[in-house]
Ligand SMILES: *[C@@H]1O[C@H](CO)[C@@H](O)[C@H](O)[C@H]1NC(C)=O
């Protein structure tokens with residue numbers, strides 16, 4: 621009798637328990653949907669207030685940063701917002717599982733001028749950007765610039781070939797020092813809206829041996845024409861720069877080249893080439909930079925469609941480079957690009973595999989387009 625009663629009670633409880641489980645599993649998705657509804661249309665700033673974290677985090681989500689700049693920034697409740705967290709905080713990623721955020725760790729090494737994001741592919745961006753804080757959220761203020769950094773952030777490695785040079789050979793470049801000066805010029809260019817990338821021998825040196833080729837006389841940077849800001853040369857001439865303009869060759873339309881040096885070091889010449897679109901029959905097929913000789917001869921150095929959307933490290937400094945370095949050095953220096961070629965036997969207007977004569981400036985043109993300062 622008593623065992624029967626217990627059995628019946630057991631059945632009743634089991635039934636109720638099952639019913640509750642059913643109701644719960646049925647209700648659960650509706651509840652999350654409802655939470656979503658409540659969070660839908662929150663303004664972005666409310667969202668940041670709501671989810672303020674214990675650790676400082678860097679907002680790196682380009683979509684979200686873009687929206688944050690708009691008056692009525694709404695978060696639609698579904699998109700995950702990408703944030704960066706400094707690895708040294710040793711945060712457990714899983715605490716963000718039910719937040720609107722997707723976490724990427726990054727390293728911030730005091731002796732390097734870039735942040736390194738630990739994701740696939742690896743990404744690095746310059747540290748040098750303005751930011752503001754909302755609670756523990758670090759927000760890049762110049763969204764456009766930050767987006768340009770991100771667009772060029774895919775990390776590519778140099779080869780680091782052993783060059784076995786004759787130690788008694790004269791060296792004009794000291795890698796770490798030269799890279800530091802080049803980085804200073806890079807920052808001035810970024811400040812005025814240009815995004816320069818390594819070119820010529822400096823590009824070869826980075827890729828081949830991870831340094832500046834010691835026997836080269838100067839360093840080379842390039843910047844796309846659409847990116848070139850003519851105000852820069854004016855600023856330098858007005859003394860509003862840490863650099864001095866040595867020469868300005870060519871026309872803005874198709875052949876401009878500047879040579880600069882740091883105010884305190886006339887020996888460290890840096891060429892800044894403007895890189896132009898190579899259009900054939902109305903189609904963009906290649907890119908080129910130019911050179912001019914003292915007799916007026918115009919040279920053109922062509923490249924396969926240039927792709928400077930990757931980032932590299934040169935003595936702890938970040939520089940932008942082509943994403944297909946092997947293809948580019950082979951094109952410019954030929955199949956034996958990996959062999960050392962003494963600079964004093966390298967003809968700037970003849971040795972490159974990609975150089976050709978394309979015309980000649982007249983005497984009058986030279987007065988305008990061949991300037992020494
Ligand atoms: C969110 O905004 C959209 C359009 O602005 C509106 O249709 C929708 O009803 C809003 N949702 C809530 C929960 O207020």
Ligand SMILES: *[C@@H]1O[C@H](CO)[C@@H](O)[C@H](O)[C@H]1NC(C)=O
Pocket residue numbers: 683696697698699
């Ligand atoms: C929410 O916004 C993201 C981009 O910000 C978009 O990809 C996604 O489709 C949106 N979702 C809805 C439900 O509107």
Ligand SMILES: *[C@@H]1O[C@H](CO)[C@@H](O)[C@H](O)[C@H]1NC(C)=O
Pocket residue numbers: 729730731732936
């Ligand atoms: C920071 O970078 C320097 C130079 O590359 C390196 O020697 C050092 O180990 C790095 N520090 C950390 C904490 O990774």
Ligand SMILES: *[C@@H]1O[C@H](CO)[C@@H](O)[C@H](O)[C@H]1NC(C)=O
Pocket residue numbers: 786787788789
């Ligand atoms: C290294 O260069 C010096 C001076 O240019 C020269 O005298 C010497 O023979 C060279 N040594 C080798 C091994 O090539």
Ligand SMILES: *[C@@H]1O[C@H](CO)[C@@H](O)[C@H](O)[C@H]1NC(C)=O
Pocket residue numbers: 900901
């Ligand atoms: C451009 O057009 C010309 C004449 O139609 C032709 O000879 C030439 O091969 C074309 N070049 C390219 C790169 O298509």
Ligand SMILES: *[C@@H]1O[C@H](CO)[C@@H](O)[C@H](O)[C@H]1NC(C)=O
Pocket residue numbers: 913917967969970
């Ligand atoms: C290269 O420039 C030098 C002078 O700097 C000149 O003598 C030589 O003819 C030029 N070579 C070519 C191929 O234009």
